[in-house]
Amino acid sequence: MKILVTKPLIPQLYNMANTGKKQYALLVQYSSTTGLPTGVVKPNVPGDPDYVAPVEDATGCPFIPVQNTHFTINNFTSKEQAGPITYTVSTGVNTATLQATESSAFTESGEDHLVIISGERVGQSWRYAENTITYDAFVFIQGRLTAMGCLAESWEKFVFPELSGEVLINVVSSDRGYYRQAGAVAIQLGSDVGTASFSFIGNDGALVTLDSTNTFGSYDVDYYHPAPDFNGTNSNAYALLMEVTTYDGDSVPVDPDGPDGGWMQLPRITLETIEAGATVSRNLSTEYFGDFFVRITKK
Structure with a gap:
């Protein structure tokens, strides 16, 4: 009989950094007569006389060192809705309460961090009983909008997993909460949108124009404030995504290791093409429900 290695353990780039070495998980026994497996399988562990050590494989498993994650969290809540927010990096060591206008910048060791943020005044009435405070949060990684959310109930919290690299989180307040019900929409243009331009009416009633010089905007929706139309033109000679x-x-x-710690809904992504020269005039919030965000880039 002879022992041959047949199942290498391929490092998972998504959850861990590559070591630069290929590791083997199992040892499978083959018949020296037929060349076929006998059905005997055992773990490939140090100390076993048949143990096969990891081998260098710079091509298949290029070394990627673990990086630190740098956070900037801004409390941009304002006006009658201003209030403190509390953040906790549950996968790290940082936690703090930020008053309105305060910011925090810090570094956590490693990658794939989970941040939880709450707002002390979320859900409270600020004018009449039906006018309740809502907070929106927008997450940018390396400048790209990657997640967002809206808090309308006092018990709700922002939960943002898998944060790595340069992370910016902006928390803003909104006066568009109706009996603790509200939704938020954010739109970001990439740096490659050329001469394309889009617009919508913001919360304050003013026109918000997005183009290569102003790439981000958002609005909130409640019972008394329906979503504005989203208009624009792709004036480029190329399509946009x-x-x-x-x-x-x-x-x-x-x-995943602690299902009693709360649940979240996974995002769903829909792709559309805005052809060269095409004009857009639509109400996105009648097509997509709840909180959502839009990114427009060169296709």
């Missing part, structure tokens, strides 16, 4: 991210996917535990 519109990526819409909604939060109506499957519900999964925030922490």
Whole structure:
């Protein structure tokens, strides 16, 4: 009989850094007569006389060192809705309460961090009983909008997993909460949109124009404030890609190892093409429901 290695353990780039070496998980026994497996399988562990050590494989498993994650969190809540927010990096060591206008910048060791943020005044009435405070949060990684959310109930919290690299989180307040019900929409243009331009009416009633010089905007929706139309023109000679991210996917535990720690809905992405020269005039919130964000880039 002879022992041959048949199943290498391929490092998972998504959750861990590559080591630069190929590791083997199992040892499978083959017949020296027929060359076929006998059905005997055992773990490939140090100390076993048949143990096969990891081998260098710079091509298949290039070394990628673990990086630190740098956070900037801004409390941009304002006016009658201003209030403190509390953030916790549950996968790290940082936690703090920020008053309105305060910011925090810090570094966490490693990658794939989970941040939880709450707002002390969320859900409270600020004018009449039906006018309740809502907070929106927008997450940017390396400048790219990657997640967002809206809090309308006092018990709700922002939950943002898998944060790595340069992370910016902006929390803003809104006066568009109706009996603790509200939704938020954010739109970001990439740096490659050329001469394209889009617009909508913001919360304050003013026209918000997005183009290569002003690439981000948002608005909130409640019972008395329906969503504005989204208008614009792709004046380029090339098509643009519109990526819409909604939060109506499957519900999964925030922490897979601790399902009692809360649940969240996975995002769902829809792709559309804005052809060269095409004009856009539509109400996105009648097509996509709840909180969602849109990114428009060169296709």
